[in-house]
Amino acid sequence: MASSQELSDFLxxxxxxxxxxxxxxxRDEHLALDIVQDSMFKLADKYPDKPVTEYPMLFQRILQNTxxxxxxxxxxxxxxxxxxxxxGSKNEDGENIDPLDTIDVGDESLNPATQLEGSQTLxxxxxxxxxxxxxxxxxxxxxxxxxxxxxxxxDLMGCSQGSVKTHCSRALRTMASLLEQQGLVSRxxxxxxxxx
Numbered sequence: 001m002a003s004s005q006e007l008s009d010f011l012x013x014x015x016x017x018x019x020x021x022x023x024x025x026x027r028d029e030h031l032a033l034d035i036v037q038d039s040m041f042k043l044a045d046k047y048p049d050k051p052v053t054e055y056p057m058l059f060q061r062i063l064q065n066t067x068x069x070x071x072x073x074x075x076x077x078x079x080x081x082x083x084x085x086x087x088g089s090k091n092e093d094g095e096n097i098d099p100l101d102t103i104d105v106g107d108e109s110l111n112p113a114t115q116l117e118g119s120q121t122l123x124x125x126x127x128x129x130x131x132x133x134x135x136x137x138x139x140x141x142x143x144x145x146x147x148x149x150x151x152x153x154x155d156l157m158g159c160s161q162g163s164v165k166t167h168c169s170r171a172l173r174t175m176a177s178l179l180e181q182q183g184l185v186s187r188x189x190x191x192x193x194x195x196x
Contacts, residue, residue, distance in 0.1 A: 002052040010055045011040050018063055025067055035070055038149065039063040069150055076144045076172060121184065128178040132171050135159075139167035140175070 002010070015036065022032035039062045047058055129137055135157070142153045143164070154161045 001049050002055065004048075006052045007044060007048065007055070010052060010059075011044070014056070014059060015040070018059070022063070022067065026070065031070070035066050036063070039066045042066070042151075073143065073147065124179060124182050124184060125175075128175050128182075131178060132174055136167045136171035136174070139164050140171035143168050 018036045018039065019032055022035050023029055026032050026035065039059065042062050043055065043059050047055075050058060129140070132140065138157060139153060142148045142156060143150070148156070150161045150164050153164045157164065
């Protein structure tokens with residue numbers, strides 16, 4: 001069993017390499033820092049009783065899984081944001097504004113056809129969400145729209161991380177199927193590997 005000093009020494013030693021490795025993978029220093037810090041917290045929280053000799057492999061596995069979770073969340077979020085892109089616009093700096101934060105189908109500055117299309121898209125998504133079982137809907141919204149981690153979602157929902165992943169997977173497949181039936185998703189489904 002490693003002492004807290006051994007754990008601290010290990011984390012200090014691995015921090016720089018893990019950060020560089022993650023920056024290469026996600027191409028964003030801020031995101032990389034968040035992923036590395038999350039991985040370090042997970043190691044310290046879940047495995048304080050392991051021998052220090054097991055830390056290198058454990059940490060690499062945790063880091064890789066945390067990166068995979070990041071990519072999965074990004075991929076799904078990008079699909080849902082692209083569905084809502086008709087609501088999006090750019091701010092004064094030319095940056096995209098997240099349509100999930102700014103949905104307003106009553107925006108007078110949009111032409112009537114765009115307003116109608118946005119309103120119909122939103123209704124289809126809301127109807128598909130309503131058809132999900134409560135736990136799947138809760139997991140889906142927390143993970144992909146609120147951008148919470150698997151651990152945070154599990155904590156809020158009072159279930160295991162594995163259950164959160166299962167709920168999200170099932171919700172995603174159901175939502176994709178329902179929206180595909182409405183003609184909203186096709187290419188995006190192929191990107192996720194969801195069979196139609």
